[in-house]
Amino acid sequence: MKPENPLHLTTQKCTTGCPILDRFLAGGIPCNSITELVAESGCGKTQLCLQLVLSAQLPISQGGLAASSLYFYSEFPFPFRRLQQLSSSFSSSHPDLFSTHDPCDHIFVRGLQSADELLGLLDRIDTFLTNPPSRLPVKLIVIDSVAALFRSEFENTPGDLKRRSSLFFGIAGKLKLRAKRFGLAIVITNQVVDLIGSDTANGVRVGNLSCLYSSGRRVCSALGLSWANCINSRLFLSRVDEIAGKETAVKDDEGGNSVLVCTRRRMHVVFAPHLPESSCEFVIVREGVFGLDER
Amino acid sequence: MEVSSLPLSPSQRGKLIAAGYTTLSSLSSVSAPDLARDLNISEHEAIEILKVSSQSSKKIDGCHAIVTGAQTAWDMLYEEEFMTRITTSCADLDNILGGGISCKEVTEIGGVPGIGKTQLGIQLAVNVQIPIDYGGLGGKAVYIDTEGSFMVERVFQVAEACIEDMPYNYPQKDFQARKNKMQPENFLANIFYFRVCSYTEQIALINYLDKFVAENKDVVLLNQVTTKFNEGSYQLTLALGDSWSHACTNRIILYWNGNERYAYIDKSPSLQSASAAYSVTGKGIRDAASHCKRVRIM
Numbered sequence: 001m002k003p004e005n006p007l008h009l010t011t012q013k014c015t016t017g018c019p020i021l022d023r024f025l026a027g028g029i030p031c032n033s034i035t036e037l038v039a040e041s042g043c044g045k046t047q048l049c050l051q052l053v054l055s056a057q058l059p060i061s062q063g064g065l066a067a068s069s070l071y072f073y074s075e076f077p078f079p080f081r082r083l084q085q086l087s088s089s090f091s092s093s094h095p096d097l098f099s100t101h102d103p104c105d106h107i108f109v110r111g112l113q114s115a116d117e118l119l120g121l122l123d124r125i126d127t128f129l130t131n132p133p134s135r136l137p138v139k140l141i142v143i144d145s146v147a148a149l150f151r152s153e154f155e156n157t158p159g160d161l162k163r164r165s166s167l168f169f170g171i172a173g174k175l176k177l178r179a180k181r182f183g184l185a186i187v188i189t190n191q192v193v194d195l196i197g198s199d200t201a202n203g204v205r206v207g208n209l210s211c212l213y214s215s216g217r218r219v220c221s222a223l224g225l226s227w228a229n230c231i232n233s234r235l236f237l238s239r240v241d242e243i244a245g246k247e248t249a250v251k252d253d254e255g256g257n258s259v260l261v262c263t264r265r266r267m268h269v270v271f272a273p274h275l276p277e278s279s280c281e282f283v284i285v286r287e288g289v290f291g292l293d294e295r
Numbered sequence: 296m297e298v299s300s301l302p303l304s305p306s307q308r309g310k311l312i313a314a315g316y317t318t319l320s321s322l323s324s325v326s327a328p329d330l331a332r333d334l335n336i337s338e339h340e341a342i343e344i345l346k347v348s349s350q351s352s353k354k355i356d357g358c359h360a361i362v363t364g365a366q367t368a369w370d371m372l373y374e375e376e377f378m379t380r381i382t383t384s385c386a387d388l389d390n391i392l393g394g395g396i397s398c399k400e401v402t403e404i405g406g407v408p409g410i411g412k413t414q415l416g417i418q419l420a421v422n423v424q425i426p427i428d429y430g431g432l433g434g435k436a437v438y439i440d441t442e443g444s445f446m447v448e449r450v451f452q453v454a455e456a457c458i459e460d461m462p463y464n465y466p467q468k469d470f471q472a473r474k475n476k477m478q479p480e481n482f483l484a485n486i487f488y489f490r491v492c493s494y495t496e497q498i499a500l501i502n503y504l505d506k507f508v509a510e511n512k513d514v515v516l517l518n519q520v521t522t523k524f525n526e527g528s529y530q531l532t533l534a535l536g537d538s539w540s541h542a543c544t545n546r547i548i549l550y551w552n553g554n555e556r557y558a559y560i561d562k563s564p565s566l567q568s569a570s571a572a573y574s575v576t577g578k579g580i581r582d583a584a585s586h587c588k589r590v591r592i593m
Contacts, residue, residue, distance in 0.1 A: 001499065001503045003437070006445075006486050006488050007483045009488065033444075033446075176442075177492045205407070206409050207408065228409075232444050273413050274449045
């Protein structure tokens with residue numbers, strides 16, 4: 001056993017594809033670590049993940065990992081069309097890199113039905129990670145989402161919850177081992193559950209935000225405290241639908257009044273060993289997910 | 296270690312064993328006059344024998360370990376007053392800890408994710424290296440990371456801030472001159488970092504550390520304890536159960552109180568149960584924003 005010298009341990013980061021989000025995340029998604037994206041549906045978790053598997057292919061000089069990605073999905077169907085859309089927009093903005101091949105050649109996708117299946121797969125992917133069918137080794141693993149793997153099979157009994165927890169630790173343990181061995185960045189998405197009741201009754205405060213709000217409701221991450229201990233960083237994506245003011249009310253065809261609704265999206269750092277408490281507004285457009293500069 | 300394997304003459308060995316001195320430890324706490332009387336030899340010869348035996352015990356362990364049965368309580372009390380402590384950089388927290396995290400004791404730090412356990416660990420790994428004339432220990436740290444949360448850029452930040460703050464806490468004239476030798480890189484180089492992924496690795500590491508620490512003096516161990524809170528009727532308890540909690544000398548629980556981070560001394564043989572607020576800033580662990588709120592003694 002030999003100690004490592006921290007001077008030689010700089011953490012590599014994978015760019016998100018947007019310089020403002022990268023700055024917010026101090027460089028991007030870190031390698032050798034599990035980053036969780038937690039949000040309710042429709043907030044942009046999958047969009048961001050699709051963007052990451054593309055930007056991971058960028059050379060290291062441009063903030064990428066020069067790597068292929070492995071995308072495990074548990075919420076069917078996989079958004080192939082959106083990936084194609086993003087991919088063609090990506091290759092046209094980097095023509096020198098993708099003149100001869102399709103970015104999708106470096107993205108490997110696998111559906112998952114259960115947590116046990118994931119556990120079994122993780123034992124067998126080592127050779128795949130170092131020698132995938134494309135010429136770039138795999139350095140990014142996305143699991144979208146981990147919550148869907150667990151939410152249907154487990155009852156609320158102590159026995160089942162214990163079994164669920166041990167699966168969390170098993171999966172996280174295997175992921176972290178490979179993250180360390182192969183220098184992987186791991187991104188996992190998680191869902192939210194509603195918090196009902198008064199302030200202190202439910203929900204333990206985890207991280208910087210005293211409560212997580214999305215779509216005007218108090219929410220908290222699914223899967224509880226045990227899972228929260230398995231990850232290294234947690235980012236919360238929220239959305240708020242704002243009425244864009246009476247002055248902008250537009251008369252629609254039938255003569256009634258319609259109102260412009262504007263969706264404001266924010267990414268918050270719930271906890272991370274290297275990031276302070278902060279949040280950043282972002283938008284989702286055709287070309288992908290981009291942060292908004294608030295200075 | 297047997298007396299029979301000491302490099303002494305056979306007659307000396309025979310006398311020792313006959314008088315009941317069969318192990319090295321039995322020789323380590325006897326005085327020369329007593330030994331001379333028991334063996335019926337001259338005091339000069341007894342001194343020689345004792346010298347040989349203490350040299351042998353040094354050779355075996357690689358460090359000067361007097362393998363005795365016990366220290367006197369008086370000696371221990373004397374030692375305790377000089378027991379070194381590592382500051383946490385938060386005055387309130389240092390106060391309830393009696394000055395800081397003490398060496399020679401195992402302190403467990405537990406709390407929910409995001410409360411600051413890793414941050415405290417990193418702060419301690421940096422603070423142990425503060426030079427002695429700045430109120431520190433001038434030591435090094437062994438950091439055992441079982442989670443993968445040790446981010447070098449953060450350690451760099453904390454080390455930078457520690458160097459910056461040093462002259463304010465202990466003003467010294469020649470700080471500028473010494474500053475050139477104290478760069479964040481030096482602090483990083485003195486942290487021996489181990490990444491452990493399983494409990495078997497952890498056990499192997501602990502066995503290795505015995506040898507490692509003996510070769511490198513003044514090393515403080517920082518095992519980042521990821522203690523998990525299990526919810527049970529709104530009572531949070533540390534995971535790993537009661538059998539684990541017996542293994543540690545001190546236990547500190549970190550928790551949220553409204554919007555502030557607090558530390559609570561849950562178990563300590565010498566410290567009063569008390570809680571203190573602290574904060575995690577860009578510079579590391581520091582006093583809470585509401586520093587004027589004094590410490591609450593339970």
